[in-house]
Amino acid sequence: MASQGFNRPIILLCLSSIVGFGGTLMGEYISRTTLHNPYANIPAQCYIETSGGTQNACMFCHTNAPARAHLGNNNPQAGLSTVTGNLQTTYSFAPVTQQTIAATINPWENTLFPERLEVAYQKSANRFDERTMVEYLKQNNWSIAYSKRGGEMGWENGQDTSTWRLFPDLSPSDLPAKADGFVRTKSKERALFGDITGWRAINFMPYGIFTPMSGSVSGIYIRLPKAFMQDAKGAWSEAIYAQNLALLERAITDRLEANDPKTYYGKASDVEVHRGLYPLYTEFAHPLHYVDLRAKGTRATRVKEIRYMVKTKMFYPGEMVEKDEDAPIFLNEKQGWINNGAGWILAGFIEDAKGNLRPQKAEELMQCIGCHSDNYGFEPSAFTSGRQYH
Numbered sequence: 200m201a202s203q204g205f206n207r208p209i210i211l212l213c214l215s216s217i218v219g220f221g222g223t224l225m226g227e228y229i230s231r232t233t234l235h236n237p238y239a240n241i242p243a244q245c246y247i248e249t250s251g252g253t254q255n256a257c258m259f260c261h262t263n264a265p266a267r268a269h270l271g272n273n274n275p276q277a278g279l280s281t282v283t284g285n286l287q288t289t290y291s292f293a294p295v296t297q298q299t300i301a302a303t304i305n306p307w308e309n310t311l312f313p314e315r316l317e318v319a320y321q322k323s324a325n326r327f328d329e330r331t332m333v334e335y336l337k338q339n340n341w342s343i344a345y346s347k348r349g350g351e352m353g354w355e356n357g358q359d360t361s362t363w364r365l366f367p368d369l370s371p372s373d374l375p376a377k378a379d380g381f382v383r384t385k386s387k388e389r390a391l392f393g394d395i396t397g398w399r400a401i402n403f404m405p406y407g408i409f410t411p412m413s414g415s416v417s418g419i420y421i422r423l424p425k426a427f428m429q430d431a432k433g434a435w436s437e438a439i440y441a442q443n444l445a446l447l448e449r450a451i452t453d454r455l456e457a458n459d460p461k462t463y464y465g466k467a468s469d470v471e472v473h474r475g476l477y478p479l480y481t482e483f484a485h486p487l488h489y490v491d492l493r494a495k496g497t498r499a500t501r502v503k504e505i506r507y508m509v510k511t512k513m514f515y516p517g518e519m520v521e522k523d524e525d526a527p528i529f530l531n532e533k534q535g536w537i538n539n540g541a542g543w544i545l546a547g548f549i550e551d552a553k554g555n556l557r558p559q560k561a562e563e564l565m566q567c568i569g570c571h572s573d574n575y576g577f578e579p580s581a582f583t584s585g586r587q588y589h
Contacts, residue, residue: 482508
């Protein structure tokens with residue numbers, strides 16, 4: 200398993216694999232010292248000026264508030280967790296190795312010297328004609344990318360070695376979700392049961408980077424394994440699926456009640472309910488749209504990114520481990536995915552210079568790890584974003 204590799208010595212390139220439910224994901228270990236920015240997991244916001252400590256912008260992320268409010272963040276970061284500690288007051292950036300540049304030096308030069316970025320942009324052969332922006336936002340680059348993916352769920356298809364293997368099986372032509380939150384389809388190829396794709400739109404607690412004010416409009420969708428959609432006899436049951444999603448919501452937001460079952464409903468009755476944990480093979484799809492004030496909900500047709508997560512291994516809270524600052528990262532750049540060291544595979548597809556989606560590179564994938572990792576031997580000891588279902 201990939202998570203075991205984080206306890207090994209650094210290896211520049213080491214071909215390995217993650218065995219999933221029905222297939223194998225092939226990747227490689229690489230040292231972060233080979234990256235232009237070995238601290239790409241630490242976002243530019245973390246280098247903000249605090250006026251000598253009088254302004255605590257760090258508390259926006261490193262806080263206990265979401266956990267106290269039961270918003271889905273089961274890993275508070277300001278002292279409530281004995282595992283994480285108080286990241287507001289005691290966290291420091293340690294170097295990957297003693298031979299690399301210090302993490303305390305801001306590597307995000309575009310925030311320090313924006314004028315240099317403007318000069319480079321004006322000289323670029325791919326400089327954008329801003330007069331065409333309105334039409335650009337209406338172009339459907341998501342559908343073009345979706346048409347390149349295989350027919351089966353990529354993480355289950357062991358024979359698939361294509362670039363688009365982990366592009367999420369969520370078609371924009373099936374959106375928006377219906378009033379009940381379920382994403383339905385008229386396509387027989389995309390339907391798991393009847394017209395159900397299995398995807399469910401959810402509400403979530405947004406951080407500042409996912410709001411129209413900062414230039415992005417998000418949609419987040421969850422899909423549980425097929426067993427969670429079936430009754431005890433294996434027949435499709437919308438009622439069972441809704442029950443299981445509601446039970447998962449209470450588990451994730453620490454709202455489980457005394458009379459809640461210890462296992463999920465229907466064919467998933469052999470799966471235990473754990474506070475703060477998603478079941479194995481839970482999937483998330485996260486399209487990140489441009490803002491279009493002319494569109495409904497300000498959500499442009501064009502997407503900046505398509506993000507995907509699938510849980511391939513169970514980890515449980517309370518496991519005490521020592522952070523491994525120089526841990527290698529396990530990824531596949533061709534397919535645009537990375538292992539977060541806590542049981543999840545994260546994939547990302549982002550616009551290229553011409554506006555077409557492409558798999559993300561190693562440093563871009565490291566950005567995902569900055570938030571979506573945990574206390575299992577990866578730098579940094581980070582947090583899970585709050586999510587709520589309705």
